[in-house]
Amino acid sequence: MRFAAKEEALVNAKTDVLVVGIFSGPKGMDASAKAVDRKLKGALKDATSFADFDGGLGKTLFVPATGLAARRVLAVGLGDPAEFDAQAALRAGACAAKECSSARLSSMALIPFRARRMNVRDAAAATAEGIGRACYDPGIHHTQGKAKRPKFVSRIQFCAKSASELSLVREGARRGEALAEGVNFTRDLINEPSNELTPRILARKAKALAKSSPLLSCRVWGEKEILRREMGGLYGVGKGSDEPSQFIHLEYRPRGSQRGVKTIALVGKGITFDTGGISIKPSANMELMKFDMGGAAAVLGAFHLLAALKPRIRVLGYVAAAENMPSGKALKPGDLLRMMNGMTVEVNNTDAEGRLVLADAIHYAKSQKPEFIVDAATLTGACMIALGDVACGLMTEDDDLAKLILDAGKSSGDPAWRLPLQDAHREQMKGHVADLINTGPREGGALNAAGFLSYFAKGVRWAHLDIAGTVWADRAKDDNPKGGTGFGARLFYSIAEKASG
Numbered sequence: 001m002r003f004a005a006k007e008e009a010l011v012n013a014k015t016d017v018l019v020v021g022i023f024s025g026p027k028g029m030d031a032s033a034k035a036v037d038r039k040l041k042g043a044l045k046d047a048t049s050f051a052d053f054d055g056g057l058g059k060t061l062f063v064p065a066t067g068l069a070a071r072r073v074l075a076v077g078l079g080d081p082a083e084f085d086a087q088a089a090l091r092a093g094a095c096a097a098k099e100c101s102s103a104r105l106s107s108m109a110l111i112p113f114r115a116r117r118m119n120v121r122d123a124a125a126a127t128a129e130g131i132g133r134a135c136y137d138p139g140i141h142h143t144q145g146k147a148k149r150p151k152f153v154s155r156i157q158f159c160a161k162s163a164s165e166l167s168l169v170r171e172g173a174r175r176g177e178a179l180a181e182g183v184n185f186t187r188d189l190i191n192e193p194s195n196e197l198t199p200r201i202l203a204r205k206a207k208a209l210a211k212s213s214p215l216l217s218c219r220v221w222g223e224k225e226i227l228r229r230e231m232g233g234l235y236g237v238g239k240g241s242d243e244p245s246q247f248i249h250l251e252y253r254p255r256g257s258q259r260g261v262k263t264i265a266l267v268g269k270g271i272t273f274d275t276g277g278i279s280i281k282p283s284a285n286m287e288l289m290k291f292d293m294g295g296a297a298a299v300l301g302a303f304h305l306l307a308a309l310k311p312r313i314r315v316l317g318y319v320a321a322a323e324n325m326p327s328g329k330a331l332k333p334g335d336l337l338r339m340m341n342g343m344t345v346e347v348n349n350t351d352a353e354g355r356l357v358l359a360d361a362i363h364y365a366k367s368q369k370p371e372f373i374v375d376a377a378t379l380t381g382a383c384m385i386a387l388g389d390v391a392c393g394l395m396t397e398d399d400d401l402a403k404l405i406l407d408a409g410k411s412s413g414d415p416a417w418r419l420p421l422q423d424a425h426r427e428q429m430k431g432h433v434a435d436l437i438n439t440g441p442r443e444g445g446a447l448n449a450a451g452f453l454s455y456f457a458k459g460v461r462w463a464h465l466d467i468a469g470t471v472w473a474d475r476a477k478d479d480n481p482k483g484g485t486g487f488g489a490r491l492f493y494s495i496a497e498k499a500s501g
């Protein structure tokens with residue numbers, strides 16, 4: 001896919017499809033839409049005034065481009081201008097790209113979708129991001145050749161009115177393209193089957209990512225080092241598997257002087273497959289548990305974005321990667337673990353493994369003294385049941401950090417919804433023969449899991465994101481085919497950008 005920006009009236013663009021954004025209501029057409037309509041002798045106005053096109057957000061309608069250089073005109077609904085924002089521009093961009101792609105048209109031209117109060121750069125970024133996200137093929141392992149795979153619109157021209165607007169459009173398009181690439185990179189990791197993405201392969205991918213930018217670095221601890229460092233949670237969860245666990249460290253350092261640069265840490269759950277272990281899961285839908293490394297994917301995706309967009313903040317990333325398997329060497333219910341922070345845990349359910357690997361990762365992140373830590377994990381079915389696929393759960397006792405994350409969620413399109421985290425949730429996790437148990441009551445399952453983690457985040461600003469419901473789409477959406485959504489990478493990146501000030 002190639003994005004270009006040009007100072008040119010939309011109506012004159014030489015392309016397969018002229019994409020025209022139209023708001024709902026009687027004044028939906030702007031000057032450039034009207035110019036296209038004049039060339040078409042009123043055919044655009046005519047076609048879009050029937051009931052099948054009401055300008056609703058994401059609605060599309062092809063119109064023949066008689067008399068124009070283009071082959072088609074595509075009307076794209078932008079909805080109510082009063083409600084139009086970056087998220088709406090992203091969706092409209094995605095719908096336009098999907099429509100052109102399924103019609104097998106390979107180039108399109110458009111003016112970045114924008115309401116009057118939005119700036120041009122943000123509009124171009126959101127529109128480009130939507131286009132880039134919609135053109136994602138999850139068929140990473142199809143062998144029948146490209147011919148059988150979905151074809152996407154590949155050349156996109158953004159039209160700008162003036163030279164000054166042109167540079168903003170160009171800048172925005174670059175940002176949007178980079179954002180989409182980061183999200184699509186994250187989706188690939190999620191969609192990858194667990195035999196193709198073991199903890200070691202995940203670590204190798206993190207190293208390759210770091211190699212691709214001078215601003216990134218990566219170190220990996222193998223199983224021996226994990227044991228030597230007394231990460232009892234991560235070691236214990238992984239020891240039932242033939243695949244050795246890995247602890248991945250990533251670092252992003254901005255260019256230039258490091259004076260006054262803040263440091264934050266991102267932590268991801270990297271269970272490359274979760275069978276449940278000895279407390280084994282039922283087999284129905286178990287194949288989905290390849291997405292149990294969604295938090296890890298979000299961390300790697302965030303570093304992909306950091307390297308591309310280079311904000312002025314230092315970011316540490318930690319991934320606790322393991323495979324949760326039953327075997328003769330596996331953890332058994334009731335077993336005791338000694339965690340990196342010295343606490344002991346009675347494992348009353350081996351399927352509550354995510355919190356065990358995260359606890360050590362959070363503790364280690366804390367030792368690096370970041371300003372704050374945010375972890376992301378596909379941690380509980382309970383969170384998925386509570387919030388569905390629209391927002392992830394956010395649990396923290398730090399109101400300022402909560403506000404920063406909720407804001408980042410809104411602007412990134414990866415929204416978070418705050419859930420309570422209180423002493424009562426911590427209390428539930430106290431143990432009988434050990435300090436803690438890893439599984440509390442079923443009721444409030446997402447909150448109890450956060451309560452467990454909070455013992456390992458004492459004394460540091462910390463927030464937990466439960467992304468169990470948001471990393472996977474059971475059905476295709478406008479900007480996302482069925483499968484991994486890439487949720488979290490964009491949110492992590494926005495958190496970093498906001499924290500950089």
Ligand code: BES
Nearest residue numbers: 349351352354378379380381382439468
């Ligand atoms: N990875 C799962 C959580 C999960 C389940 C995510 C379904 C998405 C869909 C996690 O490791 C797990 O098994 N959690 C248990 C915890 C319970 C044993 C306390 C759960 O949610 O059932």
Ligand code: MN
Nearest residue numbers: 274351352353
């Ligand atoms: Mn589990």
Ligand code: ZN
Nearest residue numbers: 271274292354
């Ligand atoms: Zn899990």
